[in-house]
Amino acid sequence: MNPYLPRWEYIPDGEPRVFGDRIYVYGSHDKAGSDNFCDFVLKCWSAPLTDLTKWVCHGDIFHTKADRDHPSDIDWNGDNTLLFAPDVVQGIDGKYYLYAYIVNARGCVAVSDRPEGPFRLLSKYKYTIPEEVCCNGWFIDPGVLVDDDGRTYIYCGFERSFLAEVNSENMYEIIDGSCIEHFIPCTETEEGGFAEEESLFYEACSPRKINGTYYMIYSPKRGSRLAYATSDSPTGPFTYRGYIVDNGVDYPGGNNHGSVVCINGQWYIFYHRMTNGTIMSRRGCVEKIEILPDGTIPPVEMTSLGFEDSLDPYEITPADIACVLKGKAFITEKNAFDRAVINIRDGDVIGYKYFDFGEDYSSRTMEFAAKTKGMGCDCKMHIFADDEEIGVCRIGQDGGIVKTAVKAVTGRRAVYFKISTDYSGWTGEYFKDRSLFELIEFVFMK
Incomplete structure (x- = not known):
């Protein structure tokens, strides 16, 4: 059912990834009743592909502030080191790399030998591009793609979008001259054919390559939705195709962030929705979707189902x-x-x-x-x-x-x-x- 994790768990901004015989979800970590988005810790949950009801918590995988059980995993600290919207990919060396946005700071890359972590700090991003690129060099809410040819790309942004190529040999160095701004327009006056507000970029980049086509899942200015655009190249240009789910339809809406994944031949959209009368306490949800032969994804409604086909009315x-x-x-x-x-x-x-x-x-x-x-x-x-x-x-x-x-x-x-x-x-x-x-x-x- 939705939420698909235990009902006490708040994992928004979910990035689903299949590694081996398990589905892993990496996301931010909210607290019930908090007046902040996110927390100073990232967690990982996973389930076997053979039973999507058996979710296991792998605990805390990365920290930006010391807590009762762990030291901080970063060697710089401040009053506000909240962790937002991570992503994890497997590099060409077989290791797993975690990309995270730390509020108002240059983000970082961490590494682990296992998809469930824990992750150790590898480096801040290294680059020579101007600081104003990629939102002051912060790489907000990064989504990462390791392409079939081994090249790696990072996508990010808040109120304007950026992409850049990452050196696949070290996974944290931004390649000179590779940065592209506004790969999805954020205003109606920019070129690219995105004329409607529902298509304009706001935040929450999540790249996927599906059947040879590059998909960008993102949150448009109509922020309760997850929209998608497609391209024949990882660097665009991207064409707006529609939206997948809207967490504000007949429900208290708010920001949205998530992505798509194929599990046992069935495609799903992972997203979140609000609780506690705020937009801060967000729980992860999932819906079945269909990708048509022409590459389009028909919009789906929010349900209480999660991975189930239906609920039993004769159970509480x-x-x-x-x-x-x-x-x-x-x-x-x-x-x-x-x-x-x-x-x-x-x-x-x-x-x-x-x-x-x-x-x-x-x-x-x-x-x-x-x-x-x-x-x-x-x-x-x-x-x-x-x-x-x-x-x-x-x-x-x-x-x-x-x-x-x-x-x-x-x-x-x-x-x-x-x-x-x-x-x-x-x-x-x-x-x-x-x-x-x-x-x-x-x-x-x-």
Whole structure:
């Protein structure tokens, strides 16, 4: 399900990489309820290609500040050494190289003999190009490509894009004369045929080579999306082709960063979405995608599925895997054990895609139960399977476990909860914008 990692883990900006017989994810590290993007540490998770539900945490793989268990992995420090959006590639020597952006500082390259690290500092980037190139020489949010001929390219940028070739013999030296600015335009006045705001570059470069074509996954100025452009060359020119996923469709949107990977013949897009009523606490999600023969990638919707084909409605569903939140409701983590959809108001919609209710069912009804926390108000939770209302559950002032009979349905369905109150007239104004209850989990029962 989504998120695909344990629900307490916050790994945004996910870069998925297949090394050997495992899929690895490298990303930033957020904290629940933090007022900052990212952390001073990078972590790595992986799963066997044969079982994408068995994710293993390999722990901290790189640090820019000492903590209770590790010294800093860099030999320069400051008040703000937050680590943003890493990438890892395998070099021509078989070693694994980690590229990271350290806030407001020249980034660095680290190396390991294993894809899961830990990584040791190799060098800062070395170059003779002017400091103003590549965002003051910081190489923000780097994405790296080792091409089939062994040449290495780094792509980066914030509000303007850059690429450059890296010396494949040492993996940190930028080759003189190789830097190209605006390989994806950031304004409508620049050349390149990118006229729409949805195509203009903002941040989050992630390169891939697929069937001989070079793909650039990136976050456009319409920042809740992941867009993509293609080229016949690693240095462009790139042509905008569309967007893959939008984490702001019927959901509290925010920045997006991720990439695509093929696992066992199936393509996926890794991305993140927001929790805790902020744009800082981001959890990694994944959706199945298709790459058509002409190289295009049809947009996909956000779901609660992750790697699953469907969810089981007859197993308890945690409320915080909602993929639709319309209104003022949002997901929050109260502690390591408790997460809920909170701030639920009159008119809000909470949705989950998709459940498989199975084949024909001999009875005309089944039961629905939800665990809630009351907020001193009475309200109704209308239960929908796709566009069909199948029941209504009343939630009292003290909440608790609520139950109701609902119409039995079959097949693959999205489930939505639409919230309403009976308050009306001048007294209803007191409850118009009031939190009604919190949703913790729910289940259908035959």
